[in-house]
Amino acid sequence: MSKRKPLxxxxxxxxxxxxxxxxxxxxxxxxxxxxxxDEIVLCPSFLSVATVVAAVKGTAIHVGGQNMHWQEEGAFxxxxxxxxxxxxxxxxxxxxxxxxxQFFGETDETVNQKLHTALKxxxxxxxxxxxxxAEREGGLTEEVLLRQTSKALVGITAxxxxxxxxxxxxxxxxxxxxTATPEMAAEAHLIIRSCIARALGREVAExxxxxxxxxxxxxxxxxxxxxxxxxxxxxxxxxxDPQSFAKIVNxxxx
Ligand code: PEP
Numbered sequence: 001m002s003k004r005k006p007l008x009x010x011x012x013x014x015x016x017x018x019x020x021x022x023x024x025x026x027x028x029x030x031x032x033x034x035x036x037x038d039e040i041v042l043c044p045s046f047l048s049v050a051t052v053v054a055a056v057k058g059t060a061i062h063v064g065g066q067n068m069h070w071q072e073e074g075a076f077x078x079x080x081x082x083x084x085x086x087x088x089x090x091x092x093x094x095x096x097x098x099x100x101x102q103f104f105g106e107t108d109e110t111v112n113q114k115l116h117t118a119l120k121x122x123x124x125x126x127x128x129x130x131x132x133x134a135e136r137e138g139g140l141t142e143e144v145l146l147r148q149t150s151k152a153l154v155g156i157t158a159x160x161x162x163x164x165x166x167x168x169x170x171x172x173x174x175x176x177x178x179t180a181t182p183e184m185a186a187e188a189h190l191i192i193r194s195c196i197a198r199a200l201g202r203e204v205a206e207x208x209x210x211x212x213x214x215x216x217x218x219x220x221x222x223x224x225x226x227x228x229x230x231x232x233x234x235x236x237x238x239x240x241d242p243q244s245f246a247k248i249v250n251x252x253x254x
Contacts, residue, residue, distance in 0.1 A: 004209045006225065007165060007232035008249050009041040009126060010239030011066060011094060011213075012048075021048035024242050025055035031246035036060065038232065040249055041092045041126075042239075046080050053089030064092030064126070067100055070113035082121035092124040094234070096152065098171045108151035115152055119160055126165045126211070126234065127152050129192065133172035141170075142191050149195040158204045165209045166192055167234040173214025175236055182227045185212045189229040218247035225251045 016024065021044045032040060043064040044052045053063050069079040085093055095118060096111035111127060118125040129148035131141045149166065156164070168188045170180050180188070189210045197205035212224055213234030224230055239245040 004207065004231045005039055006037065007039040007041065007126075007209055007211060009043060009064060009092065009094070009167075009211070009232070009234050010245055011043050011097070011234055011236050012045065012240060013066070013099070013236060014045060015240055016044060016048060018048045018051040021052050022055050024240075025052060025061070028242035028246055029056065029059050029061065031242065032061070032249050033059070035249060037253075038249060043092070043094055049085070049088045049090060062091045063089055064094060064124075065090050066094050066097065068093050068095070068114060068118065068123075070110060070117045072117070082117045082123055086121045086123060090123060092126060092165075093118050094126045094128065094167075096128045096148075098128060098130055098169055098174060102171075108148055111148075111152050112154050115164070116155060119156075119163060122163075124163045124165060126167050128167045128169050128213070128234070130167075130169040130171050130174075130214070136170065136172065141188065145188060145191050146195050149192050150199055153196070153199045156200065158200045161196075161200050161204050162207065165211060165232075166196075167211040167213050168192060169213035169234060175215070177215050179215040179217075179220055179224070180212070182223050182230070185224060186227045186229040189227075193229070216248060218244055221248040221251040222254065226254045 041062045041064045043066050065085040068082050095114045100106040115125050131144040135144050173180050192210055193205050209231035211232040211234050212230045216233045216235045217238045
């Protein structure tokens with residue numbers, strides 16, 4: 001049994017108005033009332049953060065941003081800072097999601113800069129890494145995971161690393177209905193954990209949580225989340241519906 005507390009995060013992407021987000025929490029919160037086994041995080045769009053923070057008050061549900069800028073503040077139209085997320089009540093932030101890498105020019109370098117800024121502002125960073133289909137088929141999975149993980153961790157020390165969470169999200173499994181088998185995910189997690197061990201030491205590597213993301217659904221959550229190497233999930237599509245996300249959070253432990 002892993003001693004790492006599993007973290008299950010909902011990534012709502014560009015879905016839900018503030019009213020939709022509030023309605024989700026009204027339906028979802030009672031379904032996970034008293035749930036302490038896993039850390040639960042909802043990541044709404046920036047516009048719904050305040051609504052969700054207010055709605056989860058008094059529950060154990062946390063709120064995270066889906067992205068942030070690495071600078072403290074400045075003339076960056078359309079961007080949101082770590083300080084703003086923290087002040088709005090966010091405790092977590094997703095960094096380097098593949099959609100940001102693919103559509104918004106996120107690089108390993110900006111992921112690293114964001115990671116430093118998130119830690120400075122006491123946000124739990126959920127750093128996404130993962131290979132494209134062509135990279136997996138070309139036998140490059142290990143190389144990609146090692147590159148993305150080691151570059152994300154540049155300048156991070158064993159002392160500062162503790163809050164970091166890594167999410168292994170094979171890009172070919174995101175929103176496609178294709179899921180990595182539990183064995184594939186566990187193998188990737190071992191690669192990532194050994195990279196962390198080389199960068200920060202075995203003790204730190206054993207403490208850091210590595211989540212799996214990519215078409216996690218109520219019917220595959222148990223088989224994935226019962227893998228000792230998998231410390232939780234980052235869930236997109238199946239987190240939009242309160243019943244479906246609650247079923248994932250309440251997966252059966254074997
Ligand atoms: C995601 O957006 O991080 C994700 C894993 O999406 P989905 O669950 O829809 O594949």
